[in-house]
Amino acid sequence: MEKSIGLINERIRDGNARVVTAEEMPAVVADLGVEGALTEVDVVTTGTFGAMCSSGAFLNFGHADPPIRMERIWLNDVEAYGGIAAVDAYIGATQPSDTREADYGGAHVIEDFIAGKAVELRATSHGTDCYPRQSITTELMLEDLNQAIMVNPRNAYQRYNAATNSTDRTLYTYMGTLLPHHGNVSYSGAGLLNPLSNDPDFSVIGSGTPLFLGGAPGVVIGEGTQHSPGGGFGTLMVTAELSRMSPEYVRAATMYGYGVTLYMGVGIPIPVINEQVVRNCAVTDDQISVDLVDYGIPSRNRPTVRKVTYADLKSGSVEIDGEEVRASSLSSLRRARQVAAELAEWVTSGKIEVALPTRPINSTKKAHPMHETIRAPRVGDIMDRRVIRIAETEEIRAAAKKLLKGETNHIPVINDEDRLVGIITTYDISKAVVWPGKASVVRDVMTRDVITTTPDEPVDIAARKLEQHNISALPVVDDQRRVIAMLTAIDLGKLFRGKHR
């Protein structure tokens, strides 16, 4: 049996459409069966509310007198993209303010416009015969703009990998605060309520699909950037007008240590036209699984700790290596439910109708990683192989002499098997002076907790270690923990002389 989109819209217009949310649908299908649910339900509403960094808005400010062709544009000191001529701009959500950094950004500008606040526009230009003006500053409210059209390149992820952290240091990521030693699990997404989890084969969602975006009626443009439905990570590019949005569903946020992002409420009404749609919308949280990924490994291919389902994640704890670890979300299930409920109200009251795609979205493709023509430099490319080592049993005086020669400020300390056991600097030598008699050999004063690197580690990762631990040298060790070189801030300078880029 099939049900036509025309019939569903007729029922919506008559106020007779039967609408349930994606959270209610599994019970409906369990109760009535697939065929029964197809007869009984016309529309299933979905919803999600979470951080959607890849968001922004096109703005048209109208022409000033004398006119200006704006080249660089700031809104409340947040730079907007001006490469689209004259008085158009694109304000991106994650762009930080020039003056307030991560405390304020593009997302806040968007939120301020929607909340009815005035925003300062500042722009410069080199001036042309047709656009003579070189600078402008003015205050604008949303209603002063000709257009303010949100166009989000990548929203409504089908699902998202959960995050944890195996290292001994707290990480501040776009997945929130990740405590050391798998201290917590962070996840995002509404599971069974997520729009694309209810149409994983893109049979009813495509270009032209009506949707709820930030409280406004909008439309799906097509596939989103990084769309990767082949791996279960589809995304959507979506649009709606800022003027019809509500601050309830558009919230600027700052992820500590990461930066500005925008929380968006997105929902799609799914027309129940056939049994396949019914089955897709009956999906439950335990059927949607994601990888729990270790963000402690700073590589694109972060290792997977285990598979988890949204049922596991929503339960509030996940088992890792035999221990229960608290799990919490970054997205709001409560607001996701509000989106689905409000959208259900829109459909029931006839505020929006449903539609089939005017252009389908590819349901099998996979996003691929960046094609890099120049390999990122590795520690091995710039490290200094002339290492001065010292044995842990040598007298402190011997270490002091080596340091005084001025060839190095850091001497790796090795044991009788040549393995790295510590590091000694002038600071450690001073300890021997302050506590005379207590220390006689290198082992007594050396720093034992040595941060190291390896020849194949990317230089960017090693440089971050130097910065994070506030140190100026890293012993480079092989897999036997033998010191084969040193990496210092001076070696990093080699990169800028152009030899290795």
Next chain:
Amino acid sequence: MKLMITFSKKEGRKPIIAQAVKDTGVLINVERAFIDSSEGEALIDVPDDQCTLVRERMKALGASVRVLEHGITLDEDECVDCGACVSVCPREVFSMDAGGKLVVDEERCVICGKCIKACPHRALSLKFE
């Protein structure tokens, strides 16, 4: 009642907490402390009816004392019930009710501040008396 005690440099190594316990006879629970050679900060819990006694004694011993009327404070207008605070809290102050609304049990809070950083919406803060 929770008190935040700050020791400044000039008191040096005087055992202020121990001295205050000895002088007042009030059993103090140290919930969190950060003390190094020059300064320090400690969060202590004292019975409500003996709060003034302990507070005055500590002040006399040279510490500065702030009463924490509240643990962490939630700004309901900013909170979107995301839950970013829930798993970072060492004391399980935060939980979600059946409707997905954030519930704060501020009695349990030891003002560690982890949730303040973790909140993407700047909805959590500390209020001193």
